[in-house]
Amino acid sequence: MAAPVKVYGPPISTAVSRVLACLLEKEVDFQLRNVNMSRGEHKKPDFLKIQPFGQVPAFEDESISLFESRAISRYVCEKYANQGNKGLYGTTPLEKASIDQWLEAEGQSFNPPSSSLVFQLAFAPRMKLKQDEQLIRQSKDKLAKVLDIYDSRLGQTQFLAGEDFTLADLSHLPNTQYLMNATDGKELFTSRSNVARWWAEISSRDSWKKVVDMRKPPSS
Amino acid sequence: MGVVKVHGIPLSTAAMRVMACLYEKELEFELVPVDLRAGEHKKEPFISLNPFGQVPAFEDGDLKLFESRAITQYIAHQYAGNGTPLVCPDPKKMAVVSVWMEVEGHQYDPAASKLTYELAIKKFLNATADNAVVEEYEAKLAKVLDVYEARLACCKYLAGDCFTLADLHHLPTMQYLMGTQAKKLFDSRPHVSAWCADIMGRPAWSKVLAMQNKA
Numbered sequence: 001m002a003a004p005v006k007v008y009g010p011p012i013s014t015a016v017s018r019v020l021a022c023l024l025e026k027e028v029d030f031q032l033r034n035v036n037m038s039r040g041e042h043k044k045p046d047f048l049k050i051q052p053f054g055q056v057p058a059f060e061d062e063s064i065s066l067f068e069s070r071a072i073s074r075y076v077c078e079k080y081a082n083q084g085n086k087g088l089y090g091t092t093p094l095e096k097a098s099i100d101q102w103l104e105a106e107g108q109s110f111n112p113p114s115s116s117l118v119f120q121l122a123f124a125p126r127m128k129l130k131q132d133e134q135l136i137r138q139s140k141d142k143l144a145k146v147l148d149i150y151d152s153r154l155g156q157t158q159f160l161a162g163e164d165f166t167l168a169d170l171s172h173l174p175n176t177q178y179l180m181n182a183t184d185g186k187e188l189f190t191s192r193s194n195v196a197r198w199w200a201e202i203s204s205r206d207s208w209k210k211v212v213d214m215r216k217p218p219s220s
Numbered sequence: 221m222g223v224v225k226v227h228g229i230p231l232s233t234a235a236m237r238v239m240a241c242l243y244e245k246e247l248e249f250e251l252v253p254v255d256l257r258a259g260e261h262k263k264e265p266f267i268s269l270n271p272f273g274q275v276p277a278f279e280d281g282d283l284k285l286f287e288s289r290a291i292t293q294y295i296a297h298q299y300a301g302n303g304t305p306l307v308c309p310d311p312k313k314m315a316v317v318s319v320w321m322e323v324e325g326h327q328y329d330p331a332a333s334k335l336t337y338e339l340a341i342k343k344f345l346n347a348t349a350d351n352a353v354v355e356e357y358e359a360k361l362a363k364v365l366d367v368y369e370a371r372l373a374c375c376k377y378l379a380g381d382c383f384t385l386a387d388l389h390h391l392p393t394m395q396y397l398m399g400t401q402a403k404k405l406f407d408s409r410p411h412v413s414a415w416c417a418d419i420m421g422r423p424a425w426s427k428v429l430a431m432q433n434k435a
Contacts, residue, residue: 053323068318078315100293104289
């Protein structure tokens with residue numbers, strides 16, 4: 001039997017929790033190794049060997065060392081194709097193309113404004129940093145436009161890439177979880193009925209509930 | 221194979237990314253122009269091809285896709301037997317390609333695209349570059365290229381011994397930046413510089429540039 005895979009990073013990290021959600025969906029045993037970011041562990045030479053940009057997560061199994069949460073997730077889906085949620089990354093080239101399309105949309109259009117908001121609304125207060133009001137406003141405007149497009153799409157299909165939950169939906173869980181718990185961020189999602197329906201569905205998955213349990217969320 | 225169409229313009233970095241892939245794979249395609257000045261990309265029928273209202277959009281028979289990096293991955297896998305191999309059948313090697321594709325998309329591109337806009341696109345628009353932004357993003361790109369310099373000291377290409385999508389995805393912004401003051405960031409790092417010369421010198425890339433001269 002294969003040894004558990006290793007994920008390096010704290011579960012409160014959005015990118016780390018993206019990988020954890022994927023591993024849980026695929027029913028892959030893993031060990032979570034903490035990285036003490038407040039002590040700068042992620043910028044030290046030992047960690048830079050496995051993640052040269054000094055960010056979390058990093059990932060290791062018996063044969064390979066990887067970084068970038070979306071690359072790790074794709075690898076896990078391919079390697080463990082026959083276990084857990086088998087359709088997570090599609091079973092045909094056309095399904096995979098649609099999933100990749102919405103994964104890229106998440107990475108290129110959803111992630112930048114939502115990540116800024118997560119930092120400003122959820123992490124900055126906890127770290128006793130002053131919030132950047134202009135950045136919050138700009139990020140909300142950008143995210144609102146993206147969510148309008150999502151609301152339209154989710155009026156046509158149950159999930160982003162089609163009728164089934166996939167990696168494309170999963171990739172949105174970490175940032176949205178924080179924003180739904182931030183007083184200022186929730187409304188962007190709840191005010192759009194298809195987006196709200198979609199969030200309720202994807203966030204109630206057992207795999208995501210387990211990830212949320214693994215964290216201690218910062219107070220907002 | 222259905223009829224392959226790319227909806228976009230030869231000057232768009234994202235459209236160039238897709239065309240570079242099609243030329244590497246030696247696939248016939250039609251470039252369907254989109255009148256950005258007239259806002260064609262924000263209206264029907266284009267919006268149905270890409271609800272984000274951005275170029276490119278892509279068609280292969282009945283399949284419609286957007287997001288250049290999803291399009292290139294589809295092409296590279298679907299037409300694995302044509303032209304240059306751009307992805308790897310071995311899952312471990314493919315994982316490494318995937319890592320560096322994500323690096324391009326999330327570490328390199330945000331800085332490179334911002335600088336492309338300030339230093340190259342603004343010139344087309346007769347607008348002045350914002351020097352504070354240029355300085356900030358040159359510093360960010362420099363940090364990314366330091367990582368690349370170390371990586372390319374051990375590997376000829378980002379994912380290993382072979383040219384893959386991980387390298388190709390960098391070409392459009394790299395091309396623009398080489399025509400600006402940001403060139404120094406690439407030239408001052410010997411392994412990065414050699415890698416740039418190598419990938420920019422590929423015949424398929426010259427074909428993409430030739431399309432701009434026709435425009």
